[in-house]
Amino acid sequence: MSVRVQEDDFDIGAEIDALCEGRVDIGAVVSFTGLVRDMGGGAQLSSMALEHYPGMTERALETIEAEARARWPLQGVTIIHRYGELAPGARIVLVLTASPHRAAAFEAAEFLMDYLKTRAPFWKKETTEHGGHWVDAREADDLAEERWRQ
Amino acid sequence: MSVRVQEDDFDIGAEIDALCEGRVDIGAVVSFTGLVRDMGGGAQLSSMALEHYPGMTERALETIEAEARARWPLQGVTIIHRYGELAPGARIVLVLTASPHRAAAFEAAEFLMDYLKTRAPFWKKETTEHGGHWVDAREADDLAEERWRQ
Amino acid sequence: MRVLYFAWVRERIGLPREEVETSAQTVAELVAELRGREERYALAFSDLSALRVAVDQEVVGFDASLTAAREVAFFPPMTGG
Amino acid sequence: MRVLYFAWVRERIGLPREEVETSAQTVAELVAELRGREERYALAFSDLSALRVAVDQEVVGFDASLTAAREVAFFPPMTGG
Numbered sequence: 001m002s003v004r005v006q007e008d009d010f011d012i013g014a015e016i017d018a019l020c021e022g023r024v025d026i027g028a029v030v031s032f033t034g035l036v037r038d039m040g041g042g043a044q045l046s047s048m049a050l051e052h053y054p055g056m057t058e059r060a061l062e063t064i065e066a067e068a069r070a071r072w073p074l075q076g077v078t079i080i081h082r083y084g085e086l087a088p089g090a091r092i093v094l095v096l097t098a099s100p101h102r103a104a105a106f107e108a109a110e111f112l113m114d115y116l117k118t119r120a121p122f123w124k125k126e127t128t129e130h131g132g133h134w135v136d137a138r139e140a141d142d143l144a145e146e147r148w149r150q
Numbered sequence: 151m152s153v154r155v156q157e158d159d160f161d162i163g164a165e166i167d168a169l170c171e172g173r174v175d176i177g178a179v180v181s182f183t184g185l186v187r188d189m190g191g192g193a194q195l196s197s198m199a200l201e202h203y204p205g206m207t208e209r210a211l212e213t214i215e216a217e218a219r220a221r222w223p224l225q226g227v228t229i230i231h232r233y234g235e236l237a238p239g240a241r242i243v244l245v246l247t248a249s250p251h252r253a254a255a256f257e258a259a260e261f262l263m264d265y266l267k268t269r270a271p272f273w274k275k276e277t278t279e280h281g282g283h284w285v286d287a288r289e290a291d292d293l294a295e296e297r298w299r300q
Numbered sequence: 301m302r303v304l305y306f307a308w309v310r311e312r313i314g315l316p317r318e319e320v321e322t323s324a325q326t327v328a329e330l331v332a333e334l335r336g337r338e339e340r341y342a343l344a345f346s347d348l349s350a351l352r353v354a355v356d357q358e359v360v361g362f363d364a365s366l367t368a369a370r371e372v373a374f375f376p377p378m379t380g381g
Numbered sequence: 382m383r384v385l386y387f388a389w390v391r392e393r394i395g396l397p398r399e400e401v402e403t404s405a406q407t408v409a410e411l412v413a414e415l416r417g418r419e420e421r422y423a424l425a426f427s428d429l430s431a432l433r434v435a436v437d438q439e440v441v442g443f444d445a446s447l448t449a450a451r452e453v454a455f456f457p458p459m460t461g462g
Binding site (some may be wrong): 270 | 385387388389391431435438440454457458459460461462
Binding site for chain 1 (some may be wrong): 462
C-alpha cells in the first residue's frame, strides 16, 4: 500500500528502496520528512500528540495521492503519516515521489505536502511544562495549498 | 563533511539520520536522489560512466552549498555525488536539506540540484549495445538554473 | 446518526463520538440542536468559523444536507504534515 | 602550464592532461596554439561554442587572461546530477 497511517516509526531508506526495487526507469526520487520540532520558545516541548480521523484519513490521503498522479508523470508515491504520542525530533510524516524527471518529483512532493497539511484530518496537541495546547492551522499552509489551484 | 565526491554508493537513511542526530529544532528534511535511468529507447543502457574534475568538483559543490545556505535558513545540507562506472538503477547523487520550514527545505534542494546540474564538473557517458556516447547538456537544465537568478 | 468530535471539540464536549437521534435536514440544523442541549455543546459550537465539518468523511459546508448521512464529524481546521 | 581535458575533449586529443610551454596571454591564444599543433587538437577545438574552459578551477570565458594561471581545463558543458 502506498498510503499508510500508523503509530509506528518508518525507515526512510527502506521505503525509498521499496519504491525503486527492480526498476531502472526512475531518474529522480524526492523524499520529504516532517519532524516534531521544538520551536525553542519559552517553554520546552515535552511531547506532541497527533490525533486523526480513522477511515477519513486514509481516504483523504488516497485522494491526494490520486490527484498528484493525475498531474505529474509519477512512477511511485509513498505517503506515511504517524499518529499518537511523539517525542521532540520524532518523524511525523514521509512523502516519497519517483519520476523520470526531477522537476516532476519535486513539484509532486511539494503538492502532496501542501494538500496534506490542509486536507488530511490530523490535529496536533503540543505539551510543554505549562500544559497542553492545540496547534492552530497556519494561514501560510492555506496559501501554499491555494497556489496549486491557479 | 557535508560535501562528498566518491565512487562508493551511499545510504540515504543513514545520511538523513546523521543530519538530524541529536537535534529537535529541525522541522523538515528533503532528500533528492538521482538515479541512472534507462531511457527505454531502442538500445538498452548497459552502464553509465561518470567522469569528473577532481579538486574543482569539490570546490564547485562547496560554492553551491554556501550559496544555498546564504539564501535559505538551513540547519543542514549534505551533497554526495558519485563518479566512476554505474549500472542502470544505481544512485548517482544525493542532496539533503534540513530547515525549520518545509518551503525552505524544498526550495533549497531544488536550487542545489539545478545549480549542480550546470555548474559541477561532471560528464556522463552512456554505453549501450551500439557503443558509447557522451550525454549532451540539456537546455532545460540551463533554464532551470536561470530561474534562481531572477 | 453517528456524530464524531475531534481535537478541542472532543475535549470541550467530553466525548469522542455519540449516536444522535435527530430530524435535522442540514448540518446547521444539527448544530442548532446540539447547541441547545447543554453548556458544553454551546461552548464547543460557539464560533462556527473555527470549526470544520465532514459528512460521511467528506468535508462540506454547514449548509450541507444530512439526507442519507450516516456519520457527521466536527473538528478544528486540520494541522497534519 | 598544466592543461587538462575532460570527456570527449580528452578522447579526441587522446590524453587527460599535459604540461604546455606557452607564452599565450589569454585562453583564446592558447587555443590557437593548440589548434596549430596536430589534427586531433584542431578537431577537438573546432567548435568553441561546444566547449567550456576553466582557469585554475573557475569557469571563465575564452577571452580570460592566463597571467599567473597554473591550470587550464577544457571540457564540454557539464552534465552532473
